[in-house]
Amino acid sequence: MEMNQTRRIVLRGAGSFGALSALIMAGVLKPTAAFAADWNKAAFEAKDTPAALKGLGAGSTADSKDLVLKVPDIAENGAVVPVDVISNIPNTTSIAILVDKNPTALSAQFSFANGAVPEVSARIKMGQTSLVKAVAKAGDKFYIAQKECKVTVGGCGG
Amino acid sequence: MADPMKIRAQMKGDVAEIRILMSHAMETGQRKDAAGNTVPAHFIQSITIDVGGKRVVDGQTGTAISRNPVFGFKMKGAKAGDKVVVNWVDNKGDKRSDEATVA
Numbered sequence: 001m002e003m004n005q006t007r008r009i010v011l012r013g014a015g016s017f018g019a020l021s022a023l024i025m026a027g028v029l030k031p032t033a034a035f036a037a038d039w040n041k042a043a044f045e046a047k048d049t050p051a052a053l054k055g056l057g058a059g060s061t062a063d064s065k066d067l068v069l070k071v072p073d074i075a076e077n078g079a080v081v082p083v084d085v086i087s088n089i090p091n092t093t094s095i096a097i098l099v100d101k102n103p104t105a106l107s108a109q110f111s112f113a114n115g116a117v118p119e120v121s122a123r124i125k126m127g128q129t130s131l132v133k134a135v136a137k138a139g140d141k142f143y144i145a146q147k148e149c150k151v152t153v154g155g156c157g158g
Numbered sequence: 159m160a161d162p163m164k165i166r167a168q169m170k171g172d173v174a175e176i177r178i179l180m181s182h183a184m185e186t187g188q189r190k191d192a193a194g195n196t197v198p199a200h201f202i203q204s205i206t207i208d209v210g211g212k213r214v215v216d217g218q219t220g221t222a223i224s225r226n227p228v229f230g231f232k233m234k235g236a237k238a239g240d241k242v243v244v245n246w247v248d249n250k251g252d253k254r255s256d257e258a259t260v261a
């Protein structure tokens with residue numbers, strides 16, 4: 001949690017180089033920490049979606065049609081479920097993928113910069129049929145899209 | 159030492175498509191082996207992509223990413239010949255860095 005707060009201060013102060021270098025000089029941050037944040041243990045080890053969202057700093061989320069989440073209706077193999085997330089929300093800076101009923105809800109989170117399109121495709125594991133959620137951050141706000149994916153155990157095609 | 163990644167970066171119009179295949183067991187820590195012992199968690203936690211010397215994607219992953227992870231990203235402002243550098247680090251501190259060139 002302490003690391004998260006530090007990170008937030010860094011992000012807020014990203015416009016002012018002075019504040020950042022002051023932090024580095026004060027030994028609060030290693031120079032590399034300004035680029036790659038430490039693994040967000042609180043968010044990734046959260047057992048359910050609300051706790052994971054809290055770990056990501058997303059207190060409240062608004063539904064958005066501009067956030068496109070593509071998952072299959074039925075996944076015959078829960079070990080490899082293709083997920084595509086495309087954010088058409090202006091100024092999207094990060095996208096997270098969550099699975100409600102997985103032992104730990106948060107699958108991945110990606111931050112985008114320097115021309116990266118806020119879009120990601122990945123393959124995730126799903127323990128059972130569940131809602132899959134995509135959460136995008138734009139400015140200070142968080143947006144959410146969700147879709148159910150049925151996981152058929154045994155690969156019989158359901 | 160993990161096997162090299164396969165990285166493909168290709169210009170499609172003005173957008174560079176970057177596809178990455180990583181070689182990793184991605185153990186969740188919940189699976190049991192034949193003897194009934196829990197297989198310890200071993201998974202990639204951090205992924206970064208630099209294109210042309212600039213950090214483009216900074217990602218964190220949990221145990222719910224499939225074995226031998228595949229990721230796809232897109233970026234604007236890249237050009238053929240730009241160097242793409244992908245890094246990952248897992249929860250045991252193993253790491254891997256591989257490069258490709260935008261085609």
